[in-house]
Amino acid sequence: MAFVRLLGPLEYRTAAGEAVDLGHTRQRGIFAMLAVSANEAVMTTELIDWTWGSEPPLSARNVLHSYISRLRGALEAPGSPAEATVQRRHGGYVLEVDDDSVDLHRFRRTVARARSGEGDARASVGLFRQALGIWQDSPLGGVTGTWATTVRELLELERLSVLVECHERELRLGGHRELLDELRAVADRHPDNEIVIRNLMTALHRSGRRTEALGAYAALRRRLAENLGVDPAGETQELHTSILAAGGRAGAGRTLAGDPCPVAAARSGGPPEPRVPHQLPRATRLVGREQELAMLDGFVAAASAESSCIRVIEGPPGIGKTALAIHWAHRVAPRFPDGQIFVDLHGRDGARDFHDPDTLIRFILRSLGVPAPPAGTGDLTERYREAVAGRRLLIVLDDLACHDTAAGLLREVSDGTVVLATARSTETLRELEGSQSVRFVRLRELSNRQAERMLAGILGEARVEAEEDAVARIIELCGRTPQALTMVAEHALGRPHLSLVDLTMTMALEAERWRDRPVGEDEACPLRRRRPPRDRAADAAERRQPPAS
Missing domain, CATH: 1.10.10.10 (Winged helix-like DNA-binding domain superfamily/Winged helix DNA-binding domain)
Incomplete structure (x- = not known):
């Protein structure tokens, strides 16, 4: 081979x-x-x-x-x-x-x-x-x-x-001694990566090198303060505290980072142990987006100097934000054994199902099987902190309209929890960047190659290859957006005898009819051409041209 x-x-x-x-x-x-x-x-x-x-x-x-x-x-x-x-x-x-x-x-x-x-x-x-x-x-x-x-x-x-x-x-399998040299080398290359440093601290302490483990934490804390002006994440601080408390006792490091954390609610007299929710919708067709998936993987793996992990997928309607979020969530679900929670905030239609942060937090508590306190008692946030403490959770907030709904939740994101949100515009979310670890993944139109792959996946390669010029015109009219391409392809799939050339003619007429509607009224028409603002002049020029023969 x-x-x-x-x-x-x-x-x-x-x-x-x-x-x-x-x-x-x-x-x-x-x-x-x-x-x-x-x-x-x-x-x-x-x-x-x-x-x-x-x-x-x-x-x-x-x-x-x-x-x-x-x-x-x-x-x-x-x-x-x-x-x-x-x-x-x-x-x-x-x-x-x-x-x-x-x-x-x-x-x-x-x-x-x-x-x-x-x-x-x-x-x-x-x-x-x-x-x-x-x-x-x-x-x-x-x-x-x-x-x-x-x-x-x-x-x-x-x-x-x-x-x-x-x-x-x-580390969970007890291989701390064999990993020491490799962990030191990785820490030298990524000195500000807290996950790497936590793994090194755990291995050092379990190997009886408590002083070196504390020294690794001190060096990390100093670098973060000098370079970023922040303290280590809460999980890193808790590991440091555990090492200090364990002293030099043999085997004391066996319950440190790298081992599954006990649920905080297991303490005597506390609320019942939370259930493990699996709420992710079925994954939909995803073509391309390899770079965006790698960015999301890298953000979580390389997260450093952060007390939480919040990621926002941003883009216009129909660009595939939800499909990417759900696909990635399924891909990493095994890394969140304590549950995956999915919340559709309906930002697109102004629904008020989650009109305030308390409503959203109560939904998450119900998902975890934790009874929420009565309204007005003032300890809702504390109950949420207790429910998620020590748990590795993935929370997906789909179609976030503004930060007000999720602000309370985002401010309370604990170590081990990753929040992934989708939003059409993230301008209102940017004010959270000063206090939260918010990173943005901006989705753009598919490339021509990716758009062709999507159409071929639905219509079949033979039909796509047979009418390459018509396929190129369909991609242009759909603005290379996944939602429009999918709807048009499924329309053609249900009409196997319809020529794709004829379909493009219908699409062109529909696009012209919808072209001058006010912004926000085009979502009902998947055939409307979606172009970035910089093409408005070209758009106007094209309208003045006679139709192609």
Whole structure:
């Protein structure tokens, strides 16, 4: 089997082990772009943008075709079967190769198996280690440019997320002594990452190195104060307090970070033990968004200097905020064994189901099986703190209209809890940044390649390939937004004899009819063209043109 290395110096080897010359720097970059999305079409425009930036030369398309031709010649050696080929697909190019040949995709599949919970804990750790062993060095070695830099950073965050998760599981299995050297090395590379430092503190204390564990905390606290002006997170402070209280007693560190935390409500005379809610809706179709998913993974794994973890997915209607949130929530659900809570705040229609923070907090308490105190007693927030203390929870707040509804909850987010919100506009949420760890993921339209993949997934590749020009027009009219593309594709799916050309004509008429409606009245029409504000002048110019024949 051929071999493509992306997680280290870029290279391609045949099944016989022979290295293939991929050409000069830009040509190698084209190969890397295709390999990262192996077996999926990458649009010509994207390859040009990624290679030359926002102002490519006039000859860029011809030069790109030349690069592709040379890559084909290098991969398809005469006299031997081609193990990897570059084919023309959907107006772009696709690197067709066995999935197991590409180390990046093999790494991700192995991690998915480790997270799925198949087998026992040690088997899961073994899979994590197997996945991490696939990495050779910094990814995309020898590939330069903005695209390579961005992808390289995202891949490094992805690896850190996996490594931290592996360390946490190994600490639960008592592997603190074997991890010490590796944890020290990771802490040197990520000195402000509190999860990494907590794991190091735990391993040091369990190994009888209490002074070093306290020293690691002191160094972290000093760096955070000097660089960010904040204190360590509450969970880190509690670990420090536990180490101080444990003194030098043997085995005292066995209940520290890395072990499942007891539920605070288990104390005698307290409320009953909370139930474990699993409220996530069924995941919907998600195409693309690999970078956004990696950002969400990296935010949680690399969270540092934070007493909580709050993430907000921002974007216009129909862009796929909810689909991304639910998909990611299902993906990381095993990391939140104490429950996943989903709340639809109905911000789009002004519903008042959660008109104040207390109502939202009461809903979460009910989800956890904790009785809420009577209204007006004044201890609702305290009851919430007790219910979530020591628990690893994921709370998804969908369609947040303004920060007022969720402000009370966001201010009370405890260590171990991650809040993921979706919102059309986050201007009102930004005032929370001064006191909370709020990070934003901004969704934009799908690329042409991703939009084509979405349509092909619903309509079938044969129908999409048969009418490529009509497909391109559908994508344009839908503004590359997932909701509009899905609705149009399902409309066409129910009418298999309808030509996509005829469908585009209907869409164009609908778009013209809805074009001048006031903002906010277009959501009922999935066919209205959605364009960014900068295209208004072009829009007006287009209206003055006679219709195409």
